[in-house]
Amino acid sequence: MMKSIVSSKYLACLVGSIILNLLFIINIYVGGQWKLSWSSRAAIEAETVAAIYCSGHGRAYLDGLVVVGNKPVCDCNTCFTGPDCSQFIPHCTANADGGDPLFLEPFWMQHLASSALVVAGWHQMSYTYSGKSFFSEELAKVVRKVHASVGNAVTQNRFIIFGAGSTQVLSAAVFALSPENTSSPAKVVTSVPYYPVDKQQTQYFSSQKFKYEGDAYRWKNRSDCSITNMIEIVTSPNNPDGQLKKAIFHGPNVKTIYDHAYYWPHFTPIPAPSDEDVMVFTLSKLTGHAGTRLGWAVIKDETVFNRMMIHMQMNSMGVSKDAQLRAFKLLNVVLEEGTGIFDFAYQTLKSRWERLVQTVSLSNRFSLQENNPQYCTFYNKVRQLSPAYAWLKCEREEDKDCYAVLEAANIIGRQGNLFGVEDGYVRLSLVRTQDDFDILIERLHKLITEEDGDKPM
């Protein structure tokens, strides 16, 4: 009897132990981890760094600053400090300057498993893909699919080229559209308010091929001007004011570059797919990965495409394959998630815009850009802009230097004169971290409510 109890205890233990064995086997094999060999060390390293606690006001990076020992430290948002970013810096300056698209960071934190990337040490060492091109055909395919799913650009029978962000792609387009042998350089124009980089970059690279000639309207109104070799850069939606812009010049001697960095449902209604000769896009304002430096152009004409290819070769011998791989991974997640990233981005920016409008409307001292509703084919409904930037105007006579007004209230924006208009305007970035936006609203609210009553205009 005793033996029987013992052996049935043994049996019970054995059965339990075998079940546990099976569970381990299932866990290891069906969980797929049985395969992991060379990637484990890197995976543990990355997950360990990613798990460093930064209080929701920062994050630690694999290649982040190392202060003590070998462990990267938290990279804190503006106005937060301390080893875990938990200390708020009182009276700190609200940063509403650059267009760092960190508003999309939470989306990627919510899609950890699908957006992670594992790269072998021997991955894509060559200059080219299969000895052919500097540019990934597979990436181009995904880009076409994203445009098709959003309906913001026609890509069938178009060429696609990549560059280090839209910055390098825009420059490649200007070089490619300039006449090869001419005594008079092409006139590069942009209409106010314009994206400052277009002016700065064109001036920096100006040569016998092209020259920056300022505001497009200035040329339009000059009846004596012969419109020859004109290159117009049209930023649409516009940076700074988010408006859907159209070219001012047309005709056989005019080339147009559409900078569509912001032509995504995040920022604007999409009335129709764009079908321009040269359209420029960037990962930065689609997925938020500005640091990856990956932009592209969709091009109708093969000669223009070939000249842009030469530019990319002369300038940087193509574009980083690591950037192309990252973009490939991220855009595949964009596709997998259906309307996910667009919904997230639109809701975030819409709610920011509404908070801003509410704050600004407390007085007459400031005004914002117009925001007329338009039909959006992506959402099948009429909607407003949810712009990347507020184009703030100081309405009072004495507030001529709007930048200084905000600076005195501890807010850093971007000066209006950089965009070719007077200093009554300031651009405020709405695409940065939630912390940056919250502090901006707080400072603005304080500035507006601490006025001596609302002065009517």
Next chain:
Amino acid sequence: MMKSIVSSKYLACLVGSIILNLLFIINIYVGGQWKLSWSSRAAIEAETVAAIYCSGHGRAYLDGLVVVGNKPVCDCNTCFTGPDCSQFIPHCTANADGGDPLFLEPFWMQHLASSALVVAGWHQMSYTYSGKSFFSEELAKVVRKVHASVGNAVTQNRFIIFGAGSTQVLSAAVFALSPENTSSPAKVVTSVPYYPVDKQQTQYFSSQKFKYEGDAYRWKNRSDCSITNMIEIVTSPNNPDGQLKKAIFHGPNVKTIYDHAYYWPHFTPIPAPSDEDVMVFTLSKLTGHAGTRLGWAVIKDETVFNRMMIHMQMNSMGVSKDAQLRAFKLLNVVLEEGTGIFDFAYQTLKSRWERLVQTVSLSNRFSLQENNPQYCTFYNKVRQLSPAYAWLKCEREEDKDCYAVLEAANIIGRQGNLFGVEDGYVRLSLVRTQDDFDILIERLHKLITEEDGDKPM
């Protein structure tokens, strides 16, 4: 008795089962895999693709071409084809053209675990590192350590800037060293035989700031030339011939850019650390990752550094952070491995050079560049070049077009006239895959041994 046997069997099974459980626990927990969560899917995906069998004549990439279904196909070496790259293409052309540094691929395949990289979807989305710079401080630290460990460049109290390969860095240096406001553009010169990209790139970007003025010797010999605003690019070791080159021009109106892409023990003895004003290096020729597009300059003067920073901003708003992260990872492995990568690279290229010398010496029809031994401080011994390229000369009167001679023998090199010399020369790349090199030697051997006997010169 029966029961006792049964229960001792149970006991044995139970012990066995418990041991197995313990092994599983050890495997899972001590193996570290217990931590893996969000990276697992990507790790399995990457390891699955990396495990695709390509017969040792190719490899499959995560972002490689997809022909059937979703599985990337093998990317085969030149002269190999088929789904697993197992079919040799008879009579195929030996490719000895470009400088694709795939000779280093086996090193990374042997260092899989340490060189793998795992990237989170939210990794480094910002334009900058901690809101400060486009360039990673941690990467700069590793670069300094690598130079210190090799002893090929002085980096203390020097500035370091990154760019998309040495191509973009060289261009940034030319822009930065040109006078700002001048009526006469800086003269950019290189001495024959020179690296063709220096000429092509300078001509492409030429402006009122600088102009390409050809072979440096041509200016040296002109007694009437006033050496003002001269920029000399010195490629040392030289591309094509591997020689350690010195600047021809000196003086207060001369700026010199040292292109040290090949100044690593792989290719050349290292007589002393270089200590020039502007020194350019690239990951491509150090680790073999050409596709990553990551080069750097070590700069003495702060003004030059600042101007190069402006160039990088105007041109591409910095450089891909994905490229910087990859470089960070790979250079850390270079450091971890001590002399590992240098030994591997040197031995590979030394053996290739010896096989080439042996083949060429079978006749008098061709000759190679000089290869005088020199003291190498890295290996503490006298050694020869193990050059990246053979600078082959056709010695016969009737072989004026050396490129055509090789082409007829099914070998593609790079034409001498691209390097500023006559067509009696051809550059043959020795840094490509082992397959490419083997086929080159085979074709050369055939060409040389099928001659009508050895014609003395």
